[in-house]
Amino acid sequence: MNAPVLPTSLVENPRLDRWIAFLPDRTVRIATGKVEIGQGVVTAIGQIAADELDVPLDRIVVLSGDTDAGPDEMYTTSSLSIEVSGGSVRLVCAEVRAKAIERAALRLNCSPGDLSIEGGRFVQNGAATGQDYWSVAAEIDLSQDVTGTAPVKPASSYTVVGQSVPRADLPAKLSGAAFVHDVLPPDVLHARMLRQPSRGATLTALDETAIRRAAKGELQIVREANFVAFVSPDESVAQAAAVAAERYATWSNVRPIAPAEQEATWLKDQPAEDRHIGAPRPTSPPKNLARITVSRPYVAHASLAPSCALVQYRDGHLTVRSHGQGMHPLRKNLAAALNLPIEAITAQHLHGAGCYGHNGADDAALDAALVALRVPGRWIRLQWRREEEFAFEPVGPAMLVTLHVDLDDKGRPTDWTTEIWSATHVQRPGSGSGYLLATEAFADPPPEVKPTDPPEARGGGGTRNAVPIYDVQAHRILHHLVLRPPVRTSALRGLGALPNVYAIEMLMDELAAKAGEDPVAYRLSILSEKRARRIVELVAERANWKARGAGGSGRGLGLAMARYKNRAAYAAVVASVTVQETVKVDRVWCVADAGLVVNPDGARNQLEGGIIQAVSWTLKEQVRLDAQGIASRDWDSYPILRFSEVPEMDVAFVDAAGNPPLGVGECTVGPTAAAIGNAVAHALGVRIHDMPLTRERVMAALLKT
Amino acid sequence: MTIAFTVNGVAQRVDAPETTTLLDVLRNRLGLMGTRYGCGLEQCGSCMVLVDGQPVHSCTREIGTVAKRAVTTVEGLGTADKPHPIQQAFLDEQAGQCGYCLSGIVMSTKALLDRNPNPSRADIVAALDKHLCRCGTHQRILRAVERAAATLRGAA
Incomplete structure (x- = not known):
């Protein structure tokens, strides 16, 4: 028999005790490397364990993101936590369950097949046996490696998975301290940063006297090369010092930025690494070519809280508490940046504000560690300033996407070329060209590394969802990975999926119009995949698509669909908009197929959040640049969607529990953006290709009609 | 001083x-x-x-x-173990993702419901429009405020 294929997480962390422990207080501790970033994953992982072990959910304690006790599962990204970590926990629990039954059977002198488990207790012929997990736990060798051979339960027998269990972390967040920001150990010192404006910039003068005068209190200035931090027992003193320092610092060699660099069109003529993926170029000239070009600007994560970390260096050991997306990678990256042995670092996850991708969390941890090493023995609580978060977090890259599609005489695509210009979508520290920000401020900064994008096997970056889900004979991608964008770019929810789906689904509507067909009917005519067809049909029905009408009236209805990464969850979205001078999204319908859904209400919350965030990106958001770098440094210059602007929502999953679970965190963003684009076109009779769909663009489009 | x-x-x-x-x-x-x-x-x-x-x-x-x-x-208002009816309504609606914005929103809700026990949807939107939520939990929050208002009216 072939060995079962284990999830990556189990290959990397095979020992059972890395995942599970039976604690004396009659709980089971399940450890995961994935962390809570507002998506409810900790609750869902607990549900999976409860079912597989037959232990009540309130007996399951989930330890998340702990380098001392938990598995290394890299970063919490790409909507993979339920598939990979959940899948791993399921296999581990199944195996431990089988081992526990074996031990109990030996004790009870019966066959393992005679025993079942109810509420964590072993039961024989419906009667209690006096044995439970905890009574046999000492005899189960959890130092063994997982084999993956123990049979997992059939989905039909789940009683906890599939239930809308309330989030375990919400009560604390509604009533008091709950975040890394809220932890104040005795004697804590507060720290703030003065940031190097750009790579290579040199601090030529810093008026420390003036800064101390402005800070008005006990202040220590930690300064090394171009790294400057202000440390005080009084948080307001550290904050005042950092604010004042912006005025009293002189920098040379700051990289100048031209205003044009903030636009996606700037990407087109820049040095790039070019790749050709997919079918060779067509040998014959196109017969009936359709084209579309769309763009999205740089977009911020704009987490509601600035990044924060709590670090102590004591007796040669560095303890780090961070809201980053992966504690094991953070530990490795800190060890490399600080030249410390990895064993000298413990990294533990504490909750932060919602993150949506690679933001400043890891960078803040290095900042705090650098201060802690220079102020040993004390806890350092370093928090970024609001303007620092906007100005120095990595941003989602601008993208320009052009589709050239050749059509047959019925207006169906036969040959399809997707051409993409974008900077890298992943510069997480420790991968590709990623780095921790403060390392650039060192006297001897690490060399600049040529950027790379995630490989297609991991869903790609700029190319994510560039391959249409529709039936096309020949498809190719021409990917121009722009090497020197004006700002640091990295992962933002969905990576390239949003602009790529925007392009594909806008083109679908154009092709339908060309063929004189309804957009839904046109899509279905070139869509073989059954699960995709089903959600398109269902969402059209829920939104009463057939009553859509001719459009051009200022009110519009648009539809779009995609399967995230062409391998995660499917989402079909209909948006209803009113366009006067600005675009208002009135209502959004969404039908998703995510296979087995572990926590339906939690997963719906993810769909809804993705929809609202995508509405915000599509209508409002653009990172502004000036000569100094990112100029949109507060919520007035970087507005996001408000309560008065959010659409009504009708969100549903199709029943697909027979299929394995598929990540849902990112599946709605592309379809939502494209559904809005199509609805606006329906409302105006003219298409707006460049995001965000601002008042200026609406007015310009109206002038064209 | x-x-x-x-x-x-x-x-x-x-x-x-x-x-x-x-x-x-x-x-x-x-x-x-x-x-x-x-x-x-x-x-x-x-x-x-x-x-x-x-x-x-x-x-x-x-x-x-x-x-x-x-x-x-x-x-x-209340604790995690003994939540105030407003906090309980947010839990009942699971009106949160990251939760960072919630304590501020709960306080604006308290002020609103003290002033106006029976607010319309538009009243609630107006009271909360100065609050940002980046996770996109707005609709759940609006429902939670309506639920809290109903609970508090029932208790009065």
């Missing part, structure tokens, strides 16, 4: 420069961590507390201005 005021019904005397922000005092001197820093510019609402029942951005409010006044924070 010494400033005397009450927080959640408890008398406090704080010795601080009068320009110290109320947020700083609540978190760093009184250890009330439920009121959160978001922007320091009255733009996001994460720091909202009540001063004499009125919603106030504590990130810019100087402590000198709250002398002899009554400050209420989210800790003054």
Whole structure:
């Protein structure tokens, strides 16, 4: 028999005790490397364990993101936590369950097949046996490696998975301290940063006297090369010092930025690494070519809280508490940046504000560690300033996407070329060209590394969802990975999926119009995949698509669909908009197929959040640049969607529990953006290709009609 | 200078420069961590507390201005184990993702429902429009406020 294929997480962390422990207080501790970033994953992982072990959910304690006790599962990204970590926990629990039954059977002198488990207790012929997990736990060798051979339960027998269990972390967040920001150990010192404006910039003068005068209190200035931090027992003193320092610092060699660099069109003529993926170029000239070009600007994560970390260096050991997306990678990256042995670092996850991708969390941890090493023995609580978060977090890259599609005489695509210009979508520290920000401020900064994008096997970056889900004979991608964008770019929810789906689904509507067909009917005519067809049909029905009408009236209805990464969850979205001078999204319908859904209400919350965030990106958001770098440094210059602007929502999953679970965190963003684009076109009779769909663009489009 | 005021019904005397922000005092001197820093510019609402029942951005409010006044924070409503009906309504609707914005929104909700026990959807939107939520939990939050209003009306 072939060995079962284990999830990556189990290959990397095979020992059972890395995942599970039976604690004396009659709980089971399940450890995961994935962390809570507002998506409810900790609750869902607990549900999976409860079912597989037959232990009540309130007996399951989930330890998340702990380098001392938990598995290394890299970063919490790409909507993979339920598939990979959940899948791993399921296999581990199944195996431990089988081992526990074996031990109990030996004790009870019966066959393992005679025993079942109810509420964590072993039961024989419906009667209690006096044995439970905890009574046999000492005899189960959890130092063994997982084999993956123990049979997992059939989905039909789940009683906890599939239930809308309330989030375990919400009560604390509604009533008091709950975040890394809220932890104040005795004697804590507060720290703030003065940031190097750009790579290579040199601090030529810093008026420390003036800064101390402005800070008005006990202040220590930690300064090394171009790294400057202000440390005080009084948080307001550290904050005042950092604010004042912006005025009293002189920098040379700051990289100048031209205003044009903030636009996606700037990407087109820049040095790039070019790749050709997919079918060779067509040998014959196109017969009936359709084209579309769309763009999205740089977009911020704009987490509601600035990044924060709590670090102590004591007796040669560095303890780090961070809201980053992966504690094991953070530990490795800190060890490399600080030249410390990895064993000298413990990294533990504490909750932060919602993150949506690679933001400043890891960078803040290095900042705090650098201060802690220079102020040993004390806890350092370093928090970024609001303007620092906007100005120095990595941003989602601008993208320009052009589709050239050749059509047959019925207006169906036969040959399809997707051409993409974008900077890298992943510069997480420790991968590709990623780095921790403060390392650039060192006297001897690490060399600049040529950027790379995630490989297609991991869903790609700029190319994510560039391959249409529709039936096309020949498809190719021409990917121009722009090497020197004006700002640091990295992962933002969905990576390239949003602009790529925007392009594909806008083109679908154009092709339908060309063929004189309804957009839904046109899509279905070139869509073989059954699960995709089903959600398109269902969402059209829920939104009463057939009553859509001719459009051009200022009110519009648009539809779009995609399967995230062409391998995660499917989402079909209909948006209803009113366009006067600005675009208002009135209502959004969404039908998703995510296979087995572990926590339906939690997963719906993810769909809804993705929809609202995508509405915000599509209508409002653009990172502004000036000569100094990112100029949109507060919520007035970087507005996001408000309560008065959010659409009504009708969100549903199709029943697909027979299929394995598929990540849902990112599946709605592309379809939502494209559904809005199509609805606006329906409302105006003219298409707006460049995001965000601002008042200026609406007015310009109206002038064209 | 010494400033005397009450927080959640408890008398406090704080010795601080009068320009110290109320947020700083609540978190760093009184250890009330439920009121959160978001922007320091009255733009996001994460720091909202009540001063004499009125919603106030504590990130810019100087402590000198709250002398002899009554400050209420989210800790003054209920606890994780014994939530206030407003907090319970947010839990019932699972109206949260990351949760960072929630304590401020709960406080604006308290002020709204004290003033107007039967608010329309438009009233609620108007009361919460100064708050930002980046996770996109808005519709759940609006439902939670309606649920809280109904609960509190029923209890009155």
